[in-house]
Amino acid sequence: MYNIQRIRIYDPDPAPLQAGGGSSIELVLGVPDIDIPNxxxxxxxxxxxxxxxxxxxTNVRxxxxxxxxxxxxxxxxxxxxxxxxxxxHYSIFAAGLRNRTKVTTATIAGALRVVSSITWPFRPCYQLFGHKPFVITRKHLSVLQLFRKHADSS
Known part of the structure; x- marks a missing residue:
């Protein structure tokens, strides 16, 4: 009906963890800042x-x-x-979950402002990490696609 594919919870609260069991919804489980030192x-x-x-x-994805x-x-x-x-990452790997659960982080959008201090012309190879850029053309607009996957941070 709603086609929800993923849900993020910001800390390991048992109620949504239990509710997500047995569904096709993938869960993004956050580690709260306060747990980081531990x-x-x-x-x-x-x-x-x-x-x-x-x-x-066991039945949560x-x-x-x-x-x-x-x-x-x-x-x-x-x-x-x-x-x-x-x-x-080591614990997820040791538990045999490395192919289905990835350890990551959420980057603050303000970190992207560093690009404004770079002198132009800015060579795309600095940010590609091994990916070749290509141009996407839609009607009268052409956009240089720099990343394989892109999420708008604005």
């Missing part, structure tokens, strides 16, 4: 988090686990951020 400090903490919030819900929400270098948990992502 997940960065000890692999056992991460393994317990994955067991309690992912593995426990977890697609992504974003760590934090729009983290910035000045945030209190910034120093622990990368370690938390690494530990969580």
């Amino acid at each position: 997940l960065a400090s000890n692999q056992d903490n991460v393994d317990a988090w994955v067991q309690n919030n992912v593995i426990r819900y 977890f697609r992504y686990i974003p760590v934090g929400n729009e983290e910035k270098p000045a945030d209190p948990f910034a120093s622990a951020f990368f370690s938390a992502i690494q530990n969580l």
Whole structure:
């Protein structure tokens, strides 16, 4: 009826985790900022988090686990951020979930403003990461497509 494909919840609340079981909806389960230091400090903490919030819900389709929400270098948990992502990735991998659940993060849109300080002409190869650009033409408009997948950040 509504064709909902994915739902994001920002912390591991049991109610929506239980409600999402057995459906075709993929769940994006966020790691709250406050949990980042705990997940960065000890692999056992991460393994317990994955067991309690992912593995426990066997009939839920977890697609992504974003760590934090729009983290910035000045945030209190910034120093622990990368370690938390690494530990969580390792735990997901060890649990045999690497092909169906990806560890990621949500990037703050303000980080994209750095492009305005780059002198032009800006060579697309700096931002392609191995992808060749191509031009999309629609009626009278041509757009240089730089990424394989694109999400509008504005």
